[in-house]
Amino acid sequence: MIKNILQKLTARQDLTAEEAYSLIVAIKNDELSDVQIAGFQVALLMKGPTLTEITAIAQAMRDHCIKITPAVEEELMDTCGTGGGLSTFNISTAVAFVAAAGGIPVAKHGSRSISSLSGSADVLEALGVHINQSPKAVEKLIEDVGIAFLYAPLFHPVMGKVLPPEKDLGIKTIFYTIIGPLINPSKASRHVMGVYKPELLDTVAHVADSIGYTRALFVHGTDGLDEISLLGKTRVNELNNGIITSYEIAPEDFGLSRCSLEEIATGTPEANSVMIKDVFSGKDKGPRRQAVILNAAGALMIGDKAASMKEGIKLAGEIIDSGAAQVKLNQLIEASHEYKKIK
Incomplete structure (x- = not known):
């Protein structure tokens, strides 16, 4: 096969959905060698994946991961982005805590970074969160704390087999930059997802709709940011129960000032953890706080806690100023160590 x-x-021929799906099953069942897996990744990358192929691969990855089903009433949310854009501090990770503090159950999916200094797993470890959790522990964290981190390698047997060849080859394939953020083991149906290439916005939105997402924002800063950008304009594809609406927004639309990349740039995981804590404590009132608030506004809006981005910005600021985001972070740090023994 x-x-x-x-x-x-x-030969630059497209795969059928059945072929793409069956290939993922074969990888899961150890029917392919590392060389064959790498050959598949490079060949698909060189041809260019189709919407059909990406959808089938994403569906197969979701069907064959280790699933979690926390007992919560509201739909779960994720803030995992594609990575690969201009490197900022861990904005989407900070947003997860603001969203959780706002009452949205968050299943934060992520991994270590390949393309920048600090991925979500890296910065959470630096903050003191124990990231290696069993599925039952993750479920309990979401139920009791309102947020948990789902460390991708622990939940995706297939991802553990496709990422090493990708890393060794030094290439970025759809597995890390497109598929990864879409295959949350909780099947979270609400998502704010930064996308690193503008041409992928439509693809990601349509795949997400096909595999069961209900409310989501897929965003790309026209300056190259894979976040809602504080540098300039952001292209947005908003998914609302099967309807995709495209539009552009800019910081000044909401009374915010633009900043430079240097003002929100990434550092080491340790440095980024300090940046997040400074935003949550109120010590940092500058562009980093504004970047978190702008992106958290999107999360609060699609989480039905705010009626608009403008209202979401106001609420996000109130959540941070009240200390609730810091409290939520502290709760996860403490509970993650307490629950790490749960099997």
Whole structure:
């Protein structure tokens, strides 16, 4: 099977949904060698993946991960982005705590960074969160604390097999930059997802709609940011129960000032953890706080806690100023160590 699929891909022929899905199952079942997996990744990257292929791969990855089903009434939210854009401090990770403090149950999916200094797993560890949790512990954290981190390698057997060749080859394939953020093991149906390439916005939105997302914002800063940008304009694809609406926003639309990349740039995980704590404590009132508030506004809006981005910005500021985001972070740090023994 794999040889036929590789032959099709190298001839720039598209795979059927069945072929793409079955390939993921074969990888899960250890039917492919590392060389064959790497060959598939490179061939698909060189051909360019189709919407059909991406949807089938995403569905297969969701069907064959280790699933969690926390007992919560509201739909779960994720803030995991694609990575690969201009490197900022961990804005989406900070947003997860603001959203959780606002009453939205958050299943924060993520991993270590390949393309920047600090991924979500890296900064959460630096903050003191124990990230290696069993599925039952993750469920309990979401139920009791309102937020948990789902460390991707622990929940995706297939991802653990496709990422090493990708890292060794030094390439970015759809597994890390597109598929990864879409395959939350909780099947979170609400999401604020930064996308690193503008041409992927429509693709990601349509795939998300096809695999069961209900409310989501897929965003790309026209300056190259894979967040809602404080540098300039942001292209947005908003998914609302099957309807996708595209529009642009800018910081000044909401009374915020633009900043430079240097003012919100990434550092080491340790440095970024200090940045997040300074925002939550009120010590940092500058662009980093504004970047968190702008992105948290989107999360609060699609989480039905705010009627608009403008209202979301006001609420996000209030959540941070009240200390609730810091409290939520502290709760997760403490509970993550307490629950790490749960099997």
